[in-house]
Amino acid sequence: MIRLYQAQDLPQAQLVIDMLARHGIAAKIYNGNAAAAVGDIPFTHAYPEIWLVEESDFKRSRQLIAEFEKPPSDELWCCEHCNEASPVTFETCWNCRRERLTDG
Numbered sequence: 001m002i003r004l005y006q007a008q009d010l011p012q013a014q015l016v017i018d019m020l021a022r023h024g025i026a027a028k029i030y031n032g033n034a035a036a037a038v039g040d041i042p043f044t045h046a047y048p049e050i051w052l053v054e055e056s057d058f059k060r061s062r063q064l065i066a067e068f069e070k071p072p073s074d075e076l077w078c079c080e081h082c083n084e085a086s087p088v089t090f091e092t093c094w095n096c097r098r099e100r101l102t103d104g
Helices: 010-022 055-069
Strands: 002-006 027-030 049-052 076-078 085-087
Touching: 002 055, 010 027, 010 049, 010 055, 049 055
Parallel strands: none
Antiparallel strands: 002 049, 027 049, 076 085
């Protein structure tokens, strides 16, 4: 096993674990409940850590983490049904709830 990532909190760690799992990468969370010990241990030791089961997944996992950490885009797409603009991160129109049509 190899340490991949140190999350800010348990929900962020779970998001990373879920993302890795969707890409077929096995990982585990350590220190998931260590936040309760802050004061007895340094807070930097209480952050949840993501550890990979297979070291061979490290490079691909780092690429996925880099995508995960990128700030959201402020680009918009226009709904072909109601002509309202929605962020590119939305898969459905915020206004009419129709799915975004994609090329290909």
